[in-house]
Each structure stands twice: as structure tokens, then as C-alpha cells.
Amino acid sequence: xxxxxxYFSQESNLLLIYLLLFTIILxxxxxxxxxxxxxxxxxxxxxxxxxxxxxxxxLLIRQAQPDDYLTLSLGALGVTLxxxxxxxxxxxxxxxxxxxxxxxxxxx
Amino acid sequence: xxxxFYINLAYLIGAIxxxxxLRQLSSPDTARRGNILAALGMSVAxxxxxxxxxxxxxxxxxxxFGSMALGGVIGLVSARxxxxxxxxQMVSIFNGxxxxxxxxxxxxxxxxxxxxxTALNSGERxxxxxxxxxxxxxxxxxxxxFGKLQGLVNDSKVTFRGHNIFNLVLLAATIIMGGWLVMxxxxxxxxxxxxxxxxxxxxxxxxxxxxxxxxxxxxxxxLNSFTGLSAAAAGLVYNxxxxxxxxxxxxxxxxxxxxxxxxxxxxxxxNVLIGGFGTSAAAGGAKGSGDQxxxxxxxxxxxxxxxxxxxxMVVPGYGLAVAQAQKVxxxxxxxxxxxxxxxxxxIHPVAGRMPGxxxxxxxxxxxxxxxxxxxxxxxxxxxxxxxxxxxxANDVVNPAAQxxxxxxxxxxxxLEVWKAKNVxxxxxxxxTGYAGIQNPLFFHERSSMLxxxxxxxxGKLVQEVKNM
Numbered sequence: 001x002x003x004x005x006x007y008f009s010q011e012s013n014l015l016l017i018y019l020l021l022f023t024i025i026l027x028x029x030x031x032x033x034x035x036x037x038x039x040x041x042x043x044x045x046x047x048x049x050x051x052x053x054x055x056x057x058x059l060l061i062r063q064a065q066p067d068d069y070l071t072l073s074l075g076a077l078g079v080t081l082x083x084x085x086x087x088x089x090x091x092x093x094x095x096x097x098x099x100x101x102x103x104x105x106x107x108x
Numbered sequence: 109x110x111x112x113f114y115i116n117l118a119y120l121i122g123a124i125x126x127x128x129x130l131r132q133l134s135s136p137d138t139a140r141r142g143n144i145l146a147a148l149g150m151s152v153a154x155x156x157x158x159x160x161x162x163x164x165x166x167x168x169x170x171x172x173f174g175s176m177a178l179g180g181v182i183g184l185v186s187a188r189x190x191x192x193x194x195x196x197q198m199v200s201i202f203n204g205x206x207x208x209x210x211x212x213x214x215x216x217x218x219x220x221x222x223x224x225x226t227a228l229n230s231g232e233r234x235x236x237x238x239x240x241x242x243x244x245x246x247x248x249x250x251x252x253x254f255g256k257l258q259g260l261v262n263d264s265k266v267t268f269r270g271h272n273i274f275n276l277v278l279l280a281a282t283i284i285m286g287g288w289l290v291m292x293x294x295x296x297x298x299x300x301x302x303x304x305x306x307x308x309x310x311x312x313x314x315x316x317x318x319x320x321x322x323x324x325x326x327x328x329x330x331l332n333s334f335t336g337l338s339a340a341a342a343g344l345v346y347n348x349x350x351x352x353x354x355x356x357x358x359x360x361x362x363x364x365x366x367x368x369x370x371x372x373x374x375x376x377x378x379n380v381l382i383g384g385f386g387t388s389a390a391a392g393g394a395k396g397s398g399d400q401x402x403x404x405x406x407x408x409x410x411x412x413x414x415x416x417x418x419x420x421m422v423v424p425g426y427g428l429a430v431a432q433a434q435k436v437x438x439x440x441x442x443x444x445x446x447x448x449x450x451x452x453x454x455i456h457p458v459a460g461r462m463p464g465x466x467x468x469x470x471x472x473x474x475x476x477x478x479x480x481x482x483x484x485x486x487x488x489x490x491x492x493x494x495x496x497x498x499x500x501a502n503d504v505v506n507p508a509a510q511x512x513x514x515x516x517x518x519x520x521x522x523l524e525v526w527k528a529k530n531v532x533x534x535x536x537x538x539x540t541g542y543a544g545i546q547n548p549l550f551f552h553e554r555s556s557m558l559x560x561x562x563x564x565x566x567g568k569l570v571q572e573v574k575n576m
Contacts, residue, residue: 007229016344016349016352019353020344020352023356027360027361028363028364030127030130030131031361031364033134036463037467037471037477038134038136038464039462040462040463040468041133041139042130042133042361042464043362044198044202045142045143046133046332046362047202047206047335048150049336050203050206050339051206052153052350052351052354053338053342053355055157056209056210056213056351057212057213058154058157059157059162059346060213061168062158062166062167062168063165064166064168065166072171074216075175076175078209078212079175079179081205081206081208081209081212083176083179084180084183084186085205086183087183087187088183088187088198088202089202090143090147090150091187092187093143095187096192096195096468097140098140099468
């Protein structure tokens with residue numbers, strides 16, 4: 001309990017909680033009216049963004065001792081998986097959206 | 109220090125790019141720009157993370173660049189190669205990898221904690237375990253979803269009697285163990301932490317196991333939202349604002365899609381998760397088949413019907429994706445349109461295996477998107493439509509949803525194809541749909557069945573129409 005109390009009493013942590021709450025509201029506001037056509041690209045685009053976890057893995061590697069192979073391997077695994085998620089996610093979304101764009105021109 | 113200022117500025121730019129990019133992603137005109145913007149934001153943030161000054165950090169850049177190159181190449185190649193029909197599988201895998209990354213990070217935090225190298229207070233332990241729990245569920249859940257979509261896993265093989273109760277017990281055990289780890293400090297030890305990890309992974313698998321078929325879009329959306337939340341939790345662990353913002357945005361978008369999918373099926377999320385379909389379907393399927401007869405139609409007759417009609421409405425479903433029939437369908441569309449037939453497509457929100465699945469397939473086949481009607485538009489247009497062609501869709505055109513209170517899908521908004529003058533249903537066999545429910549539409553007086561592989565059948569129709 002002590003630790004929880006400590007955590008929430010710290011100004012910087014509190015600001016983080018504020019940021020969290022406001023981002024939730026912002027997120028719902030920004031994405032609330034998405035048309036059916038875009039459900040798949042939105043999902044895969046958002047998916048790519050969830051690859052931000054890769055930054056945690058980068059920090060893990062940067063802070064590890066050069067002979068701490070366990071942490072380094074964990075970090076490398078994290079960076080690799082995260083990178084597949086990020087690069088693959090954005091690339092595949094772009095491929096899909098490219099197809100939608102063509103349609104737009106035909107219409108006009 | 110001026111350098112730190114630039115790093116913070118880069119993070120801020122990255123976060124704004126995510127928000128703005130997602131905003132643009134939700135409108136067809138700006139979607140592509142939005143995606144590129146978000147990708148740029150990600151690049152800026154990653155570069156900032158690499159350069160960020162860390163006191164006395166060994167950096168190990170070789171490890172970082174090596175694994176980034178490896179992951180980047182794998183990601184790029186698979187994104188280029190994947191078939192549009194396999195998009196749900198692809199999204200599931202990518203999604204699972206995001207969850208796996210969060211798990212790896214959490215373990216990376218827990219190992220030094222239990223070996224005594226670092227200290228975490230209970231608030232920090234809570235967040236690390238949360239990232240582990242949500243990420244773990246998202247990881248194995250997505251992998252199983254992939255297996256199901258790819259047809260590698262049969263639903264009945266991974267479920268057993270009392271599965272829902274087992275899931276509840278498992279979840280309770282996982283949470284209690286997590287509580288112990290949060291409260292108990294280093295006392296429970298690394299072994300218990302690893303058992304906890306294993307439990308989250310088993311739970312993710314077990315929680316997706318009973319959910320299948322038509323419910324897939326809901327699960328995929330939900331898992332998407334989980335991955336986002338695990339990224340946000342990891343952001344709290346590292347006190348990294350952009351991870352927090354990015355993760356929450358994904359969580360929000362996944363949640364919105366989950367709600368939309370549930371609404372499209374007129375079911376609550378709990379109902380989907382507890383798996384209402386599997387259990388009650390048998391009761392609903394028993395009636396209906398009996399003495400009723402099915403009318404069959406041959407290729408030539410079907411082609412004549414289509415050729416001499418004024419308007420045609422195509423209702424695509426998962427079968428279209430399985431048969432990879434979107435391009436021949438477009439060919440048929442072109443031929444008919446050239447002869448003055450008005451061809452349009454009716455897209456049910458949960459048609460296919462992920463939100464918007466059919467739209468992507470038809471876009472790939474160059475069908476202009478003004479031709480795609482959503483549920484309401486299609487139902488308004490159906491009574492004046494001459495011929496409806498149902499390609500591999502089943503539950504979304506089931507009249508039982510409107511007139512049979514005993515049906516498991518009663519109340520789900522459906523496409524009222526039976527109001528059109530004629531309905532041609534392309535199906536491989538008389539088997540029930542993925543939800544396992546008998547469809548009275550097949551016995552309707554205006555319906556006729558065209559058996560065979562969808563791609564094959566449409567290909568033959570194209571030949572017939574060409575010869576007319």
C-alpha cells in the first residue's frame with residue numbers, strides 16, 4: 001500500500017495519470033466517427049502505432065550492461081518484434097489505402 | 109541541457125503526429141496521408157529514443173540496429189507479400205507481436221527486480237504486471253485468432269465442457285496471483301512471477317478459444333485494444349509519454365471498433381465473450397431444414413437472369429475471401445454494367461472476419477467505393493432490386509434474425525435480401541454458416557442455390573454472359 005501511496009503522491013506520476021485520462025478522451029473523440037470503408041486500415045494503422053512499445057525495448061538495450069546477455073537478448077527480441085509490428089503495420093496500411101485512393105480518382 | 113530539449117520536442121512532435129494521423133485515418137480522403145504522418149511520427153520518436161542522453165548507459169547500439177534491421181525486413185516483406193484476403197490473419201499476427209513486446213519488456217523489468225539489482229515500489233510493480241497481463245493475453249489471444257483465421261485450428265478442438273467456468277477460474281487465479289506479486293514485494297520471488305506470466309499466456313489462449321467465426325471481428329478489435337493498453341502500461345513503466353499516448357490512442361480505436369462490431373450484431377460484449385453462439389446454435393438449427401425443399405439454379409439460367417435484369421446487388425461474405433473471388437466478381441460486374449445493368453454491393457458491417465474486410469477486398473479488385481452500400485442504404489435499395497447474388501455470406505442475410513425469436517441471432521440487423529425479386533445464393537454446400545445456424549433464406553420461394561466454389565461459379569457466369 002505504501003508504494004501505491006507514494007506513486008500517486010508524486011507530482012510527475014500524477015501528471016502522467018492526467019495525460020492518460022485526457023488521451024483516453026481525445027482518442028475517443030478523434031476516432032469516433034469512422035466509416036465502415038476504413039475499419040480495416042484504421043485497425044492496422046492503429047496496430048502499427050501500438051508498436052511504440054519498441055521504444056521501451058530500445059531503452060532496455062541501451063541501459064543493459066554489455067555483458068548482460070539475458071537482458072540484451074530480451075531487448076533484441078523486443079526490438080525485433082516491435083519493428084515487425086511497426087514497419088509491417090504501416091506498410092500494409094499504406095498498401096490498402098493506396099487501393100482506396102485509386103477509386104477516388106475514378107469517381108471524380 | 110539543450111539536447112534534452114530537442115529530444116522532448118521530438119517526442120511532442122511524435123505524439124501530435126499520432127493524434128493527427130489517426131484523425132486523418134478516419135476519413136477516406138485523407139487516410140493515406142494520415143498513415144504516413146503517423147509513420148513519420150513513429151520514426152521521429154524512435155530516433156529520439158536512440159539519441160536520448162542516458163547517464164552512463166552502455167547503449168549497445170549494435171544490438172539495436174541489428175534487431176531493428178531484422179524486424180524491419182521481416183515486417184516489410186510480409187506486408188508486401190500478404191494477400192488482401194489474408195488481411196485479418198496479418199493484422200492478428202502484427203497485433204500479437206505488439207503484445208509480445210510488452211511481455212518481453214515486463215520480464216526485462218522483473219528479472220533485475222527479483223535478483224535485487226533494482227527496486228520497484230508496489231505502484232510500479234502494479235504497472236509492470238498490468239503490462240505483462242494485458243500484453244500476454246493480447247499475444248497468445250492474437251496467435252490463436254491467427255490460427256483460427258488461417259484454418260489451422262478447429263474451434264471444437266480447443267474448447268471443452270465448462271470452458272467458460274474454467275476461464276473465469278483462470279482469470280481469478282491470475283488476478284489473485286498478480287495481487288500477491290504487487291503486495292508481497294520480493295517475497296513471492298521470480299518463480300511465482302514466471303508462473304504468473306505463464307498464466308496470462310494460457311488465459312489469452314483460453315479466452316479466445318470458444319470464440320469463433322462470425323464473432324471474429326469483435327475479438328480482433330478487442331485484442332487490438334488490449335495491445336494498445338499494454339503499450340500504454342509499458343509507457344507508464346518507462347515514464348515515456350509518447351508510449352502512453354500512442355498506446356491509449358490504439359486502445360481507444362480498438363474499443364470503438366469493438367463496440368461498433370457488437371452493435372452490428374446486436375449483442376453485448378459479454379455475450380460474445382461467453383460465446384452465446386456455440387451453445388444455443390444446436391437448438392436453433394434443429395428446426396427449419398426438415399421437409400423444406402431447396403431450389404437449385406444452373407449456370408446458364410443464372411447468367412440469363414443477371415443479364416436481363418435492371419439491377420443487381422452483390423452480397424459478399426467470408427466465402428468470397430476464401431475463394432479469392434473478388435476479381436472475377438469485378439469482371440462480372442464490368443460485363444453486366446456494360447450492358448446497362450446497375451451493379452452494386454451490399455456490405456454488412458460484420459461480413460468477413462475483421463471490421464471492413466469486404467471493403468478492402470473489393471477495393472483491391474478496383475470496385476469504386478460509391479458502389480458499396482452499407483447496411484441501411486442496402487436495405488433501402490433491396491426491395492427495388494431485381495437480382496441479389498449472395499457470395500459466401502450466410503448469417504448476415506438470415507431472415508431468422510427478424511422473425512424467429514428462438515434463433516441465436518434474433519435481433520441482429522441483417523440485409524433483407526428476400527425483399528428483392530430474385531435471390532441467387534452461391535454456396536459450396538448446404539452446410540450451415542460459421543455460426544452453425546440454419547438459414548431459412550435458402551428455402552425461401554424467391555431463392556435459388558448455385559452450388560460450387562464461388563470463384564469457379566462466377567468465372568463460369570462471366571463466360572456465359574460473354575457469349576450472350
